[in-house]
């Protein structure tokens with residue numbers, strides 16, 4: 001395997017964050033203190049070294065980038081104040097932009113004013129498109145009839161179009177990431193994913209990455225002790241992270257289920273139902289979880305509660321803002337739906353909600369939201385590497 005050296009790598013990386021690792025002299029303190037680094041994923045010193053010597057392909061093929069949860073312990077132990085924790089976050093932003101073939105992620109991360117303008121324009125496009133394609137429909141004030149205002153079929157097909165684009169961008173991005181990982185670790189992984197026991201190892205790795213780590217947050221919860229016991233439970237990062245993820249997934253499942261019930265002619269979408277109706281109850285609980293997690297993250301970033309909140313990019317704020325607006329407008333629609341008489345503002349809040357939700361999904365591969373695509377893949381390879389080492393021990 002040939003290694004290409006990119007002499008501009010470090011300078012390019014620095015456009016994505018505040019870390020300056022030129023002062024790092026590879027003492028290894030950061031790797032020694034990191035609670036998540038082990039023989040199967042040695043970081044952050046190794047990844048910093050890749051950046052210093054211009055080994056771009058090795059950096060982009062490092063599953064280690066995604067096994068870090070930015071607790072900041074390494075930064076506290078660095079004798080040269082090179083801030084390795086922030087470097088890992090910066091390198092993840094750089095990786096998201098490098099896996100994206102459109103160049104949009106790079107703009108969102110490195111040009112905040114242009115990125116914000118794009119975000120506003122995308123939401124305005126969805127709103128205008130739905131209004132003009134559906135026509136300014138009936139605004140009944142006896143009871144909110146949302147789909148008389150924006151036709152249900154239009155939202156449905158626009159949503160499917162967005163999901164297709166999202167899937168396409170996701171597949172391309174993950175494909176590029178996997179090519180880099182295979183290039184760097186392919187030889188060792190090949191013996192892990194082939195052979196008689198390959199299926200068992202692959203399924204176990206999938207469970208470890210999605211069930212145990214992404215949904216269960218095991219290592220984030222058990223090993224990242226940066227904010228414990230200082231922070232009360234309701235402010236701990238893993239709790240906020242988990243509530244945001246579970247809340248978003250819960251809302252997604254509630255929305256899909258509601259469409260499913262409409263298809264089965266059980267209940268038309270948007271029809272008022274009691275609070276204990278399963279899809280409404282799930283949506284309400286998940287919405288509360290999402291709003292709590294996202295609001296606390298915003299407050300934490302504003303007040304710089306932790307190392308991970310010390311530096312924020314425009315893209316970080318954009319993602320939090322889109323999630324918050326989606327959650328808040330969802331609750332406002334719920335209020336408007338049950339108010340007699342139906343308030344006219346309910347229709348416009350509905351249009352804002354749908355436009356921002358579409359934008360959130362469309363921009364997923366280009367913002368920090370892309371972590372939901374890349375982290376499980378990296379954790380999958382991490383689990384395979386761990387299993388291989390255990391088998392050969």
Ligand code: SF4
Nearest residue numbers: 024026027028030078
């Ligand atoms: S502790 Fe600081 S100087 Fe030492 S390897 Fe890590 S980043 Fe470099």
Ligand code: SF4
Nearest residue numbers: 034068071072074085
């Ligand atoms: S920020 Fe925390 S998890 Fe990430 S490399 Fe540093 S010590 Fe490890």
